[in-house]
Structure formats: structure tokens, C-alpha cells
Amino acid sequence: MLIRPASPDDAAAIAALILPEIAAGETYALPRDMDAAAAVAYWCGPDRQTFVLEDEARLLGSYFLCANQAGGGDHVANAGYMVDPAARGRGVARAMANDSFDRARANGFTAMQFNFVVSSNRRAVDLWQALGFDVVGQLPGAFRHPLLGPVDALVMFRKL
Incomplete structure (x- = not known):
């Protein structure tokens, strides 16, 4: 597996990856009807x-x-x-997380914080906790899950 900076040539593949997750509305607090251009602009914004x-x-x-x-x-x-759902369980998220920690440290960051982890996204919550994140805040009913109704959002933090 290779992790590399995204390029403009990756826009269509990034859109194909993130649009289904956004449309499902179960893990990210983004408009479910977001189009490809808006999704890529969000994911690849100039501030990131x-x-x-x-x-x-x-x-x-x-x-x-x-x-x-x-x-x-x-x-x-x-x-x-x-x-990609077809790649889940293969260590992709863990590899990207560890890469992001290294890159964050190289960029002078001393900690990482996730502001809004949907509590029903157990795969993510469990991985972040396994990688040293603590739940430092809980926002009761802050996320409207399309199947479960209101669920909590977690604030998670770890030092790098």
C-alpha cells in the first residue's frame, strides 16, 4: 500500500470514495445531497x-x-x-491514521483532536481508542443518524 499526496488527477476517485459515505449520512455531519464538486472541494480544501x-x-x-x-x-x-467499503478490515484506516500522526508531527503539531466522532460509528471509535485517543467530551444527541435517530457525538484527543 502506498500513501501519497492527492493530486488534481485524483478528484474523480476521491469523489467516488467519499460521496457514498456522505450520502449514507451515518458518519459525517455533511449535507447528504452534496454533489461531487462540493465534496471534493471540502475534502481537498485549501486549508488542508x-x-x-x-x-x-x-x-x-x-x-x-x-x-x-x-x-x-x-x-x-x-x-x-x-x-472504500471493499477494503475495510485490511488495515487501511490504521495505516492512514499512523501516517497522519507522522505527518502531523513533522508539521509541528503536538496533538490531534477529532471534534465530532459519531458514537454509533463503532469501527472508528474503537480504532481511535486503540490508537491512544481518549474521549474528552460527549455531545448528547448532537448527530441525527438517519436510522438510529439522535446519537451522541464524541470529542476525541491524543498527544502526538
């Missing part, structure tokens, strides 16, 4: 570094890395990750 993980020239995942806040909070990183 975006990476792709590919295996045999097939995109299996992508993540972005950015500052969680400006000014006095710009030493804490934030990131978002998506994995």
Missing part, C-alpha cells in the same frame, strides 16, 4: 493537506490533515478519513 492510499493503482482510502483551530489552537491537528 489531502492524501490517498492506493494498492495496485486502486484508491482504497483517503484522509485530510489540517489545523483544528487557528491562532492559539493551531498546534493541534484535525483529520478526516474514509475507506
